Structures are given as C-alpha cells and as structure tokens.
Amino acid sequence: MGAEGVREVHGVGEVRPFPYLLLPSLWASRNRITRRERGDLTRAMLFGSIGLAVIGVIGWGAYWVTSQLEFYAELGDYLIRLGLSWLFLTFLSFLAFSSIVTSLSTFFLSDDLRLLLVAPIDRRRLFHARFARTLGQAGWMVVVFLTPVLAGIGIARSAPLVFYVAAVMAVVPFVMIPVALGSLITLGLVNVFPARRAREVLMLMGLVFATSLVLLLRFIQPERLLRVESMPEVTAFFSTLQSPITPLLPSFWAGETLFASLQGGWDPLHALALWTTALATVAIAAGLFEQWHFAGFSKSQEARKVRFARWPLIDWAVTRLPLGPVRRQLLVKDLKVFLRDVSQWSQLLLLLALVLVYLYNFRVLDLERIPGMGRVLKNLYAFLNLGMAGFVMATVAVRFVFPLVSSEGAAFWIIRTAPIKMRDFLWSKFWTGLVPVLLLSECLTIVGNEFLGVDPFLKRVAAVTIVFMTFALVGLATGLGARYPRFAADNATQVAGSYGGVAFMILAVLFVIVTIALVGWPSSVYLAQQLRVAPMSTSRAVMMNACFGAAAILSIATFWLGMRSGVQALEEMDRTPS
Amino acid sequence: MIAVTDLVKQYGSLTAVDRVTLDVQPGQIHGFLGPNGAGKTTTIRMIAGLLKPTAGRILVNGHDLATEPDRAKASLGFIPDRPFVYEKLTAGEFLRFHGGLYGLESAAVDERITEMLELFELTRWRDELVESFSHGMKQRLVMGSAFMHRPRAVLVDEPMVGLDPRGARLIKDVFRRMAERGVAILMSTHTLEVAQEMCDRVSIILKGRIIASGTVDEVRRMSGNSDEQLTAVFLKLTGGSGLQEIDEVL
Numbered sequence: 062m063g064a065e066g067v068r069e070v071h072g073v074g075e076v077r078p079f080p081y082l083l084l085p086s087l088w089a090s091r092n093r094i095t096r097r098e099r100g101d102l103t104r105a106m107l108f109g110s111i112g113l114a115v116i117g118v119i120g121w122g123a124y125w126v127t128s129q130l131e132f133y134a135e136l137g138d139y140l141i142r143l144g145l146s147w148l149f150l151t152f153l154s155f156l157a158f159s160s161i162v163t164s165l166s167t168f169f170l171s172d173d174l175r176l177l178l179v180a181p182i183d184r185r186r187l188f189h190a191r192f193a194r195t196l197g198q199a200g201w202m203v204v205v206f207l208t209p210v211l212a213g214i215g216i217a218r219s220a221p222l223v224f225y226v227a228a229v230m231a232v233v234p235f236v237m238i239p240v241a242l243g244s245l246i247t248l249g250l251v252n253v254f255p256a257r258r259a260r261e262v263l264m265l266m267g268l269v270f271a272t273s274l275v276l277l278l279r280f281i282q283p284e285r286l287l288r289v290e291s292m293p294e295v296t297a298f299f300s301t302l303q304s305p306i307t308p309l310l311p312s313f314w315a316g317e318t319l320f321a322s323l324q325g326g327w328d329p330l331h332a333l334a335l336w337t338t339a340l341a342t343v344a345i346a347a348g349l350f351e352q353w354h355f356a357g358f359s360k361s362q363e364a365r366k367v368r369f370a371r372w373p374l375i376d377w378a379v380t381r382l383p384l385g386p387v388r389r390q391l392l393v394k395d396l397k398v399f400l401r402d403v404s405q406w407s408q409l410l411l412l413l414a415l416v417l418v419y420l421y422n423f424r425v426l427d428l429e430r431i432p433g434m435g436r437v438l439k440n441l442y443a444f445l446n447l448g449m450a451g452f453v454m455a456t457v458a459v460r461f462v463f464p465l466v467s468s469e470g471a472a473f474w475i476i477r478t479a480p481i482k483m484r485d486f487l488w489s490k491f492w493t494g495l496v497p498v499l500l501l502s503e504c505l506t507i508v509g510n511e512f513l514g515v516d517p518f519l520k521r522v523a524a525v526t527i528v529f530m531t532f533a534l535v536g537l538a539t540g541l542g543a544r545y546p547r548f549a550a551d552n553a554t555q556v557a558g559s560y561g562g563v564a565f566m567i568l569a570v571l572f573v574i575v576t577i578a579l580v581g582w583p584s585s586v587y588l589a590q591q592l593r594v595a596p597m598s599t600s601r602a603v604m605m606n607a608c609f610g611a612a613a614i615l616s617i618a619t620f621w622l623g624m625r626s627g628v629q630a631l632e633e634m635d636r637t638p639s
Numbered sequence: 640m641i642a643v644t645d646l647v648k649q650y651g652s653l654t655a656v657d658r659v660t661l662d663v664q665p666g667q668i669h670g671f672l673g674p675n676g677a678g679k680t681t682t683i684r685m686i687a688g689l690l691k692p693t694a695g696r697i698l699v700n701g702h703d704l705a706t707e708p709d710r711a712k713a714s715l716g717f718i719p720d721r722p723f724v725y726e727k728l729t730a731g732e733f734l735r736f737h738g739g740l741y742g743l744e745s746a747a748v749d750e751r752i753t754e755m756l757e758l759f760e761l762t763r764w765r766d767e768l769v770e771s772f773s774h775g776m777k778q779r780l781v782m783g784s785a786f787m788h789r790p791r792a793v794l795v796d797e798p799m800v801g802l803d804p805r806g807a808r809l810i811k812d813v814f815r816r817m818a819e820r821g822v823a824i825l826m827s828t829h830t831l832e833v834a835q836e837m838c839d840r841v842s843i844i845l846k847g848r849i850i851a852s853g854t855v856d857e858v859r860r861m862s863g864n865s866d867e868q869l870t871a872v873f874l875k876l877t878g879g880s881g882l883q884e885i886d887e888v889l
Contacts, residue, residue, distance in 0.1 A: 172723045179717045180741060
C-alpha cells in the first residue's frame with residue numbers, strides 16, 4: 062500500500078463532464094464486440110440482416126407512397142404534411158410512455174446507481190448522464206424507424222440538403238421533450254407513491270395508454286377512407302385528424318419544420334418552438350431531479366409490500382386443479398412471480414391493445430363492396446388471419462414461454478436439489494405457457510373469422526389448426542428454452558434475444574409457413590369444389606386428408622421433439638447457476 | 640472521522656433505526672454488531688448516502704452528508720455486502736472508472752490501479768471480464784475500488800462473506816494497516832471472532848437501537864462476565880441463545 066494512505070482529500074478532485082459516467086456502457090459494448098460468445102456473430106448477422114431488410118422495406122414504402130402522392134399536386138402535399146404530423150404524433154405517444162418506463166429503471170432501479178450514488182458526483186452531472194441514457198434507450202427505436210421514412214420521403218421528392226439537416230434538427234428535440242416529461246412524471250410517481258409501488262402505478266398507466274390507443278383509432282375511424290366514392294367523407298376524415306390541440310404539440314412542430322424544408326424553405330418558428338421547449342423541459346427536469354431524486358431513490362430502496370400482489374385467488378384456484386403437490390407449487394410460484402413482475406406483464410397490456418386494434422381492423426373491413434370478390438377475399442383473409450395468429454403466437458412464445466426456464470435464474474439450484482423429476486418441472490412450465498397462449502390465439506382466430514364472416518368450414522379448420530399450432534409452438538419454446546437457458550440474464554427480453562431464442566423464432570416461422578401451406582391447399586380445394594357444386598374425386602379427397610394429417614403430424618412432432626429435447630438437456634445439465 | 644448523531648430511519652410506522660449515535664475516530668476500527676434485521680445495513684447505507692435519513696446528522700471528515708454530500712463522499716470508501724460490479728468491464732477498466740468518479744488525475748490512475756490489483760492479488764486478472772470472477776474475487780475488486788481514492792473513512796458491510804481463509808486474512812491485514820495510517824473504519828459484521836480480533840470498539844444494535852457500545856472489554860463487563868467470549872456476550876445482550884426453543888421444536 063502506498064505510504065500516503067491517508068493523503069488529505071481536497072474537494073472532490075478533477076471533475077469530469079457527465080459523459081464520463083456513460084463510459085462503462087461504451088466499454089462494455091466494446092468488450093462485447095471484441096470478446097464474442099458462441100453464436101454472437103450468427104445472431105448479430107441474422108438480426109442485422111432482418112433489421113436492414115425491415116429498414117429497407119420501410120424506406121421503400123415511404124418512397125413509394127410519397128411518389129404516388131405527387132400525382133395529386135396540392136392534395137398530395139397536404140397529405141404528406143398531415144402524414145408527417147401524424148407520424149410524429151404516434152411516436153410522441155410511444156415515447157411518452159416508454160420514457161416513463163425507461164426512466165424508472167435508469168434513474169431509480171438500476172444496480173449501478175448504488176455505485177454512483179456513494180461517489181462524490183454532482184447531482185446535475187448524474188442527471189445529465191442518466192438522462193442521456195434514458196434518451197438513448199427510449200428513443201433509439203423511434204430514430205431507427207424515422208430515418209428510413211424520412212429518407213424515403215426525401216429521395217422521392219428530391220429534397221434539398223436542408224431537409225436532411227432539418228430532419229436531424231427536428232428529431233433530436235422532438236425525442237428530448239417526451240423523454241424529459243416522462244422522466245419528470247416518474248420522479249413525481251416515485252416520490253409520491255411509497256417504495257416500489259410506483260411500478261404498479263406504471264402498470265395502470267400502461268393500461269390507460271393501451272386503452273387510449275384503441276379509443277383513438279376507434280375515434281378517427283380510418284375505415285372511412287376505404288369508401289372513396291364519397292369525397293366529402295374523406296375531407297371530413299382529415300378534418301377529424303386536425304384537432305384544435307394538434308398545433309400545440311411537438312409532433313406538429315416537427316412535422317411543419319420538416320414539411321417546410323421539404324419544399325426547400327425553412328420554418329424557424331416551429332424549429333425554435335421545438336428547441337426552446339426541449340431545452341426548457343430538460344432544464345426544469347434537471348432542477349427538479351437535483352431537488353427530489355435522492356428522496357425518490359431512497360424510497361425505491363425500501364422493500365415492497367405484497368399487499369396488492371398477494372393473489373390469494375391463485376392459491377384458491379390452483380388447489381382445485383387436479384395436480385400433484387409438486388406441480389401445484391411450481392405453478393403457484395410461476396404465476397405469482399410473473400404477476401408480481403410488472404416488467405413482465407405490463408408488456409401483455411400493450412400486446413392486448415395491439416390485438417384489439419388487429420381485431421378491430423377485421424371488424425371494419427368492408428369486403429362486400431368489391432363486386433364478386435367478397436367471398437374469395439374473406440376466405441383469403443381467413444388464412445391471413447391464421448398466419449398472423451401463428452406469428453403473433455411465435456412472438457408471444459419467444460417473449461413469455463421461451464424464458465420460463467431461464468427465469469429460475471440463480472434460484473435454479475432449488476429445483477435441481479429438490480426431489481423433482483426434470484420432466485415434471487418442464488411440463489409445469491409447458492402448461493403455464495400453454496393456457497394463456499392458447500386463449501390468445503384462439504380468441505384472435507375465432508373472433509377475427511367471425512368479424513370477417515368466413516365460410517363455416519374454414520372457421521372450424523382454423524379453430525382446430527390453431528390448437529395444434531399452439532401445442533407445437535409452446536412445446537418448442539419450452540423445450541428450446543430449457544436447452545438454451547440463460548440463467549444469468551437480467552430480464553426476459555435478453556433471454557428472448559439469445560442464441561436459442563433466435564433459433565426458436567426461425568423454426569417457429571418455418572413451422573407456421575409450412576402448416577399454413579398444408580392446411581391452406583386442401584381448404585381452398587374444398588371451397589372451390591363447393592362453388593362448382595360438383596362431387597369431389599376420391600384422389601382429391603385422399604390428398605386433402607393427407608395434407609390435414611401431415612399438418613397434424615408436423616405439429617405433434619414439433620411439440621414432442623421440442624419437449625423431449627428440453628427434458629434431455631435439463632437431465633444432462635452439468636452445471637447449475639449459483 | 641465518522642460522526643453520526645441521533646440517526647433515525649422510519650419506513651411508515653416501522654422505525655428501522657432509532658436515534659443511533661456513533662463516533663468513529665481516525666485510526667479506529669469500529670465493529671457494528673447486531674442480529675439480522677437489527678438495522679446495521681440501514682445505518683451503513685444512510686452513512687454511505689444511499690438512503691435518506693428520516694432524522695439525524697451524519698458528518699464524514701467534518702463534512703455534513705446532507706449539505707456537502709460531494710465532499711463527505713469524497714472522503715469515504717464504501718464496501719457493500721452485495722457489491723455491484725459492471726460484469727462486462729475488466730478489473731482494470733472497473734478500477735479506472737471508479738478512480739475517475741472520485742476525481743483521480745488520469746496520470747496517477749494507472750499506478751494506483753496496479754497498486755490496488757497487487758494488494759488484492761488480482762494482478763493477473765487485470766484484463767479479464769468481471770463476469771468470470773468468483774464471488775471472493777469480486778469482493779476483493781470492490782475493496783480495491785473502495786481504497787483507490789485513499790479515503791479517510793471506510794464503511795464495510797459484512798466484509799468476510801464469501802472470502803476464503805487467505806482472502807479473509809488479507810482483508811484483515813489491509814484494514815489493520817489502513818487503520819494504522821489513520822483511516823477510520825466502521826465495519827458491520829456477523830462474524831464475532833473477526834470483531835473480537837480486529838475492532839478497537841464495538842457497538843451492538845438491536846431493533847434499531849444501540850444497546851451497548853465501548854471497547855470489547857467494556858462490552859464484556861456490561862454483560863456481567865468479563866471473561867466470556869464476544870459470542871456469548873452478544874447472545875446474552877441480544878436475547879439469549881434460543882437453544883431452549885430449538886429443543887422444543889426438535
């Protein structure tokens with residue numbers, strides 16, 4: 062040890078600017094790149110390619126729409142202007158919500174805060190560092206989506222350079238405003254509500270957000286656009302979009318700034334409104350965080366009472382299920398852990414909102430107005446619905462079912478050392494995942510087909526197919542989740558994005574495509590036969606049944622192989638996390 | 640060096656820490672003892688600046704933690720019971736970052752990192768990711784970070800958890816040498832042998848209140864038997880051994 066062990070400390074030494082506090086994230090990213098784990102490169106390439114493809118499609122879509130609108134002269138310009146405003150409004154609501162959730166983690170719950178708060182860091186520096194982190198985490202997706210859209214619009218209109226400069230100048234403050242406001246709301250929540258109950262309040266906000274999204278869509282009735290035979294209705298639709306409060310929102314300012322630059326001009330008023338509001342909200346947030354952050358952080362350290370999350374109903378219901386004591390306790394544990402973890406089930410709320418929007422779209426589809434095509438389109442949509450339900454199911458399974466084994470985390474030793482068969486353990490996970498996924502996918506399929514008014518035969522085929530598909534995908538997700546567990550992962554999203562998660566998604570998508578093909582062909586043959594009102598040949602009937610049978614066998618095999626692989630992997634596991 | 644006066648922490652109607660007063664002088668190792676849930680960690684976390692006290696005053700090196708938090712924290716090193724370390728950083732990077740937090744000059748950091756890694760026997764792990772470290776190694780790394788900036792006072796919450804005998808010996812030696820150089824150490828521990836061996840003074844906390852404080856000998860005398868081991872004294876002061884209840888249950 063140095064002889065100057067107790068050298069006098071003067072002040073706090075050299076004060077480094079706030080980006081210094083972001084260094085661990087940068088170093089960690091660099092280390093992740095330079096010290097890759099097995100499958101990291103494959104995953105990066107796969108995700109990278111998918112990401113680039115999605116970005117390309119979005120950019121091309123924006124380019125195509127903008128090019129088409131050019132044929133409509135002033136109306137086209139008007140629609141682009143309105144479209145930009147609405148695009149930004151959608152992102153504004155998304156950012157407002159995601160920044161609340163993100164800032165709860167970055168400002169109050171992150172593990173590294175315990176390290177940073179004992180260090181002599183000026184509170185304003187800490188605020189700026191955490192704000193930058195929140196900005197990055199909450200806003201990256203919006204920026205990634207906006208970039209191809211704006212690039213597509215710019216290219217289609219041969220926009221001048223000023224458009225791209227304006228895009229950067231508008232998007233940065235546009236993201237800053239909701240993130241600063243979201244952080245302020247979180248600060249208020251954490252200080253008002255005792256301990257970690259702020260999380261429960263966020264849950265409620267998630268529900269409100271999801272509901273308002275659905276109501277918003279219902280209110281503007283976009284389906285009216287489909288009835289293009291009535292021009293006044295189109296005008297009425299657009300007037301609905303322009304509510305009196307719209308010009309007061311940053312989304313409107315961003316849209317106007319960009320539209321002006323797209324025309325080769327410059328809109329200093331709205332650009333200034335964006336920047337002054339952004340800087341003002343950040344400054345206000347910095348001041349209030351300086352004052353109230355420590356009090357809020359201190360409260361968030363306090364143990365959370367389970368008063369609102371005791372869920373006695375679960376105990377009551379599970380004791381009535383025909384299960385042995387081991388499976389019963391595993392089920393109770395899994396359900397309670399899931400329901401008490403807001404980060405887990407708050408995502409279900411958003412999923413629910415999307416499902417409602419999805420179903421609503423089917424309800425308002427007016428396919429009868431296309432002469433002679435209504436019946437064909439309806440039945441085509443029924444398969445589209447089945448495919449979509451399959452993909453939704455795969456996404457839900459990778460996010461909620463695949464991480465079930467990994468969610469045991471460091472506590473997995475309890476299971477390993479208990480007199481429990483790994484088969485029982487995995488089956489418990491399977492049933493926990495199956496019931497909600499089956500309910501969701503059946504609901505999507507049955508309600509969607511009901512709204513569409515498809516042929517009764519197709520309704521039955523779809524309802525049965527989805528049961529098989531659910532068993533297969535949940536079995537595959539459970540099994541691969543056990544084969545490729547990530548016990549050390551911080552959250553379920555990390556597990557879903559792991560090597561095994563990606564492998565599951567690839568297999569699941571292939572499975573859905575093959576199943577739809579196997580079910581789709583015989584169904585279309587049957588419907589065509591019905592239209593012709595002619596008897597079906599025996600060979601056709603045999604082929605049809607063979608296809609249905611093959612689809613069923615594929616599902617059973619996927620389910621069985623997935624689960625067997627998982628049980629084997631657990632039984633052969635030679636190390637347990639601690 | 641660490642002066643705590645009438646410190647209170649309330650969680651709703653529960654008083655976790657009740658008017659605790661402590662004074663740890665420079666060069667002193669002060670043991671903070673108590674059964675589980677007595678309020679040791681809560682007290683230490685308030686002194687470290689992680690929890691806001693409901694009432695009371697905390698001075699570190701003469702600086703009030705409430706009004707001059709940066710100056711107070713600059714004089715303090717904190718070793719938590721469950722250390723947080725960035726798993727994807729190397730040991731060297733972690734110490735470098737930590738040094739920066741305490742304003743260490745860049746030129747001096749390298750030399751200090753080498754010293755700390757040598758002291759805590761982690762030199763050959765300098766460029767390894769922390770995620771590959773055992774619990775004991777992480778604990779030693781965190782101790783290295785706590786001593787990086789040459790603190791005047793050190794708070795230690797359960798220092799021996801997860802350390803092998805060699806690691807435990809090393810930590811004891813480091814603490815002793817630091818104390819000899821005038822550093823004040825406030826150490827909470829369950830390991831009464833460690834407290835007996837190392838501490839100049841001990842305070843025993845029970846249900847949020849200090850029930851005994853003084854040198855080990857003084858505390859022994861308070862229990863009525865100056866020849867007893869500290870374990871027996873501790874059990875006597877904090878409510879018996881519980882052996883009778885164990886027999887009844889068994």
